[in-house]
Structures are given as structure tokens and as C-alpha cells.
Amino acid sequence: MIPAAFDYHAPASVDEALRLLRSLPDAKLLAGGHSLLPMMKLRVVSPGHVIDIGRIQALCGVREDGRALVIGAMTTHWAIESSPLVRARAPLLAECASRIGDIQVRNVGTIGGSLVHADPAADYPAAVLAVEAEMTVVGAEGRRTIRARDFFTGVLSSAVRADEILTEIRVSALPPGTGQAYLKFPHPASGFAVVGVAAVVRLRGGRCEDARIGVTGVGPTAYRAEAVEKALVGTTLDDRTIAAAAEHAADGVEANEDLFATPDYRAHLARVFTKRAVRAALERAGRA
Amino acid sequence: MGREGKEDGGEGAKLRNDVSPSVEAPVKKAISVTVNGVPYRHEVEPRLLLVYYLREVLGLTGTHIGCDTTSCGACTVIMNGLAVKSCTVLAVQAEGATILTVEGLAKDRTLHPIQEGFWEEHGLQCGFCTPGMMLTALQILERNPEPSEEEIRHGLDGNLCRCTGYQHIVNSIRYASRKIKEEGGTAIPETAGRERR
Structure with a gap:
């Protein structure tokens, strides 16, 4: 199966990606591609432009910010599953990541891609709801935060608007006990x-x-x-x-x-x- | 009846002809990749999947196309140290990557321990799933050099075999585990690149 033809863009920064997203008609963001590419191969979607944000380093990796754990949207399931920081601070997310698909899928698929795709049978949604994660998105009007509760709006639909990019997932430290x-x-x-x-x-x-x-x-x-x-x-x-x-x-x-x-x-x-x-x-x- | 579209004249024929792709002539992209230690540079259409690039552009047909839907794992290759299903990666996403395919496993006419394992333990019948099985096995062994049978089976979740019933594949991977330990080497060779974190 071959996707319909499209133009490919690989921006180096979130700002550049946002500019492309605003200026190109009929564009889709590509993260790890393990939801989007199968849909493109089946021609369920045929975007004219694909903007690959999976290579933006600022969106990859896990860090601490005070008492919060911050996971970049382009962090892979494998990176989350194997991160000592996630295992210590939000073990539920690491456990959830380890149960997704298979080794090869976890090596490439990303938490941000999965969340925005909002498949009703995906694993992360249950976890981000239970840890009350907050999703940070950026768009033309700047940055806003979406609570997990408000994030999933329907089958394959999230509260992230077409001209916005999910950049990180924040999880507050949970108390002892x-x-x-x-x-x-x-x-x-x-x-x-x-x-x-x-x-x-x-x-x-x-x-x-x-x-x-x-x-x-x-x-x-x-x-x-x-x-x-x-x-x-x-x-x-x-x-x-x-x-x-x-x-x-x-x-x-x-x-x-x-x-x-x-x-x-x-x-x-x-x-x-x-x-x-x-x-x-x-x-x-x-x-x- | 005449040729299709003749009778209904202008309107119907015009509508059919109006179905044009959303992108007229996609811009080709230059990619540089290193596959099995050999550097390549090609101009590719963005929609070209990595598995087709490997098979049809580079002629490396050891990587198989099975289900073409991210399920069977026959197309598994190792990209930057990570096993990936190459039917679900665009060739342009591999820009700058180091890739290992089954053709790169043997060195100087000597089988890699995982190949030797499949040989000694009869890990294949028809052989279609074998390249993907072996490369996934290396990922399992790299993360867990002495896996239990259950851990091997869990690791093979994304690889389907319709002949063997898996038992001989599990035995082959255990053989490779012992052999790699004996030799003191690493499961994934340098030529597969390293994970970028």
C-alpha cells in the first residue's frame, strides 16, 4: 500500500513547524508516524503536506521541573518505558508505555502522537486521566494548558486545534502512600x-x-x-x-x-x- | 453504447477528469543513509516507504514485505540501534540514519550468532519471517542478554511466523544468547548505529 503523493517538510524548531502549519493548506503533523502512516497507506487521509515534527529535539526527552515530571511530546514509548525518571516519578506511565503494541512500535511511536490521534482503544488516555496530567499546546495565540479531563473530545478527536502543536505532558508528583x-x-x-x-x-x-x-x-x-x-x-x-x-x-x-x-x-x-x-x-x- | 462518458457528454466526463491529486508534482527530497556500513545518497519521493527504498532502490531484498500493516514484523530492520518496521517508516524519515538489514549480519563469510542459532536450532521453515525475526531478536538480546523463554516470547509480540509454532525460534534466540555471551560481544553490531537520546 502506497500513500497518495504529498510534500514533506522537516522543520528544525516548533516555531518553524507552527509557521508551516499556518501557511500550508491541507497539512498534517507527523510524529512517529505509527498512527498517521497506516491511515495514509489506507488512504483514509491524504494530506497534501506532511510536517515531520519527530526530528525536533526540543520535543524529545524527559525532565524534571520542580515537583513536576515533564515529558516531551515526541518522546517514544520505549524512551518512556525505560526512563528511570518516569519509573520513579510516574510509574503508571512507564507501565502503560510498556504495554503498547510491540517492541518495534514502541521504538518509534510517540506519546504526543498517540494522545493527539486519540484512538478510543489507545493505552495512554487511561493513564493521563488517572495521573491528572496536563498537556501543553502552542499555537498562534501562544501557549495553553489542557487538563487530561478536557483533552479527549470524541473518537479520534482531541481538544488540540488544527493550528496547534502539543509540546509536552506534565505530571505532578504524587504524595507518598x-x-x-x-x-x-x-x-x-x-x-x-x-x-x-x-x-x-x-x-x-x-x-x-x-x-x-x-x-x-x-x-x-x-x-x-x-x-x-x-x-x-x-x-x-x-x-x-x-x-x-x-x-x-x-x-x-x-x-x-x-x-x-x-x-x-x-x-x-x-x-x-x-x-x-x-x-x-x-x-x-x-x-x- | 459508445465509450464510457461519451453519452453523457460534457458534465459527467468533466467531473471525472476533475479528480486531481492534491499535490501535482511532489518535491523529491535528498536523503543520505548508511546501510550495512555503505553510505548512499538518493533523491526520493516523500511517500516512498523505507522498505521499498531498501528493496527496490538499493536492491536489498532480504527485508520482506509481509502484511504491510505494521503487524507481522517481516520488514523489521535496525535503524539507529532500534528495531523498526520499515513498512511504517518513510524513507525521508530515515535521513541521516544508520541502518542494518539482514544482508549486513554475516561478517567475512562467518554467520552472526543469531544466524548460527537459526541454523543450528532449525528456527525456520519457509524462511519468510526469518530476517525480521533475527533483527527483532537482536533488539531483545541487546536489552536483556539472557532472556527467559517468556521474555523472548513477549519480545516477539510484533513478529508473526506461520510455520514453526515459534518454539524453534525461541530456541534459536537462546542459542544466540549463549553464543554472544561466550564470545563477549554485543547483540547489535556497530553497523546498526546507536539510539539517539
């Missing part, structure tokens, strides 16, 4: 999440002080399972409480349907994996 886990049921062929659940729980004096549950793969966009969170906070997180809370994992969500999983089966998997993810996070909270 916090446990985090990402568990997924991968599609046996594609590796995408039929269901993926990211859980963050914080214990204080034996009780759950905070719970954040991000769920991907189930609905048209990833979401926070607020009913589950409410049912967990204030409890001692015993097995019965977790099981009862997890029953609400797909409440109010119109679950996706495909050849592999019916809506009912997906909702069932969401409940099962929420229960398991909360338990795994709790176990790690005890050790944190």
Missing part, C-alpha cells in the same frame, strides 16, 4: 486495548484518601470512572468494597461494539479489570 497500576485486556491481533484500566489510589491512616480511575477501550473516548472513585474514597479498600465499587466501571457509558467484543462483554471486562487494577494499585500503595 500512592499506588498506581495499569492493566489491560489486549486485542489478540492488534494489541490495542479492548479494555484498559489505570488506577491511582492513595492511603492515609488505612483509609482511601484519593482514587482516580481512567478507563480506555470501552467508550468513544477514555473516561474517569467517577462512580467507582466515589465508592472507594473513605473506605478501607477491603476486597468486598473494591468489588462493589468496580461494578460501576461502565456506568452511563455506551460501550463500543466490534467483531471481537459486544458492548456487554466490554462493560463486563471494564468491571473485572477495574477490580484488578485497584487491587494492584492498593498493593503498591502499601509498599510506596
Whole structure:
């Protein structure tokens, strides 16, 4: 399969990329290309211009900024999975990255590309929701921040506008006593999440002080399972409480349907994996 | 009936002819790459995929096209020290890169330990997936020189084999792991470049 013809641009800076994005009609940003190129090969999209931002060094890598962890949008899944800094400061993101696709895909695909592509079965959305990451985007009117909650607006749609570029993902340090886990049921062929659940729980004096549950793969966009969170906070997180809370994992969500999983089966998997993810996070909270 | 489009005259024929590509004549880009230690420079169309560049421009047909959809791993090569699926990389994205294909594995008529492993442990039947399997195996061994069977199988998630049932491939990779350790070498040769961080 060969993509339709296009002109290729490889800007050296974000400013140059923004200028190209404003001046070229029918342009698409290329990050690692592992979502865009398959779509171009199928001719689902045929942009006239491709702007390759994957080579912009300022967008690559992980750093600390005070108490926040800052991940450049063009950082690959492998770089995130293997970063000692991410593993120490936001282990959920490293665990999530390690479960994406396969070795070759993780070597090339980027967190920014994946987030903006906003595939309803992608892994990162659940994780950025659960760690309450903030996405920094730049555009003609300067810089703005989008909360994870406001980021995913629909199937393959994010809050990043066509003339903006996602530059970094910021994660605030989580207090001691916090446990985090990402568990997924991968599609046996594609590796995408039929269901993926990211859980963050914080214990204080034996009780759950905070719970954040991000769920991907189930609905048209990833979401926070607020009913589950409410049912967990204030409890001692015993097995019965977790099981009862997890029953609400797909409440109010119109679950996706495909050849592999019916809506009912997906909702069932969401409940099962929420229960398991909360338990795994709790176990790690005890050790944190 | 006459030739298609004749009857409906102007309107229909005009509409059909109006379907023009969004870019009339894409600007070719110059790329410089080093493949298996040999430097190359070519002008390529931006839409040319790396796997076609390797096979059709450089004539290195050891890299196979299997599924063409980032699933099967037959097209895996090592680019700047990283195993990548070359059906999902544009040749222009490889500008400046150092690339290793299966043709670059053997040195001075001596098989690379991973090739020797596939030979000794019968790691192939039809052989179509083998180049991609071997290059992915090197990435696994580079990150984890003595992987367990489970770790090898997890590492091969992105490579499909329809003949062997995988067991002999796993054995081949364990053979290579032992051999590389014995020789005190590294899994990925220098000619595959190094990861840029």
C-alpha cells in the first residue's frame, strides 16, 4: 500500500513547524508516524503536506521541573518505558508505555502522537486521566494548558486545534502512600486495548484518601470512572468494597461494539479489570 | 453504447477528469543513509516507504514485505540501534540514519550468532519471517542478554511466523544468547548505529 503523493517538510524548531502549519493548506503533523502512516497507506487521509515534527529535539526527552515530571511530546514509548525518571516519578506511565503494541512500535511511536490521534482503544488516555496530567499546546495565540479531563473530545478527536502543536505532558508528583497500576485486556491481533484500566489510589491512616480511575477501550473516548472513585474514597479498600465499587466501571457509558467484543462483554471486562487494577494499585500503595 | 462518458457528454466526463491529486508534482527530497556500513545518497519521493527504498532502490531484498500493516514484523530492520518496521517508516524519515538489514549480519563469510542459532536450532521453515525475526531478536538480546523463554516470547509480540509454532525460534534466540555471551560481544553490531537520546 502506497500513500497518495504529498510534500514533506522537516522543520528544525516548533516555531518553524507552527509557521508551516499556518501557511500550508491541507497539512498534517507527523510524529512517529505509527498512527498517521497506516491511515495514509489506507488512504483514509491524504494530506497534501506532511510536517515531520519527530526530528525536533526540543520535543524529545524527559525532565524534571520542580515537583513536576515533564515529558516531551515526541518522546517514544520505549524512551518512556525505560526512563528511570518516569519509573520513579510516574510509574503508571512507564507501565502503560510498556504495554503498547510491540517492541518495534514502541521504538518509534510517540506519546504526543498517540494522545493527539486519540484512538478510543489507545493505552495512554487511561493513564493521563488517572495521573491528572496536563498537556501543553502552542499555537498562534501562544501557549495553553489542557487538563487530561478536557483533552479527549470524541473518537479520534482531541481538544488540540488544527493550528496547534502539543509540546509536552506534565505530571505532578504524587504524595507518598500512592499506588498506581495499569492493566489491560489486549486485542489478540492488534494489541490495542479492548479494555484498559489505570488506577491511582492513595492511603492515609488505612483509609482511601484519593482514587482516580481512567478507563480506555470501552467508550468513544477514555473516561474517569467517577462512580467507582466515589465508592472507594473513605473506605478501607477491603476486597468486598473494591468489588462493589468496580461494578460501576461502565456506568452511563455506551460501550463500543466490534467483531471481537459486544458492548456487554466490554462493560463486563471494564468491571473485572477495574477490580484488578485497584487491587494492584492498593498493593503498591502499601509498599510506596 | 459508445465509450464510457461519451453519452453523457460534457458534465459527467468533466467531473471525472476533475479528480486531481492534491499535490501535482511532489518535491523529491535528498536523503543520505548508511546501510550495512555503505553510505548512499538518493533523491526520493516523500511517500516512498523505507522498505521499498531498501528493496527496490538499493536492491536489498532480504527485508520482506509481509502484511504491510505494521503487524507481522517481516520488514523489521535496525535503524539507529532500534528495531523498526520499515513498512511504517518513510524513507525521508530515515535521513541521516544508520541502518542494518539482514544482508549486513554475516561478517567475512562467518554467520552472526543469531544466524548460527537459526541454523543450528532449525528456527525456520519457509524462511519468510526469518530476517525480521533475527533483527527483532537482536533488539531483545541487546536489552536483556539472557532472556527467559517468556521474555523472548513477549519480545516477539510484533513478529508473526506461520510455520514453526515459534518454539524453534525461541530456541534459536537462546542459542544466540549463549553464543554472544561466550564470545563477549554485543547483540547489535556497530553497523546498526546507536539510539539517539
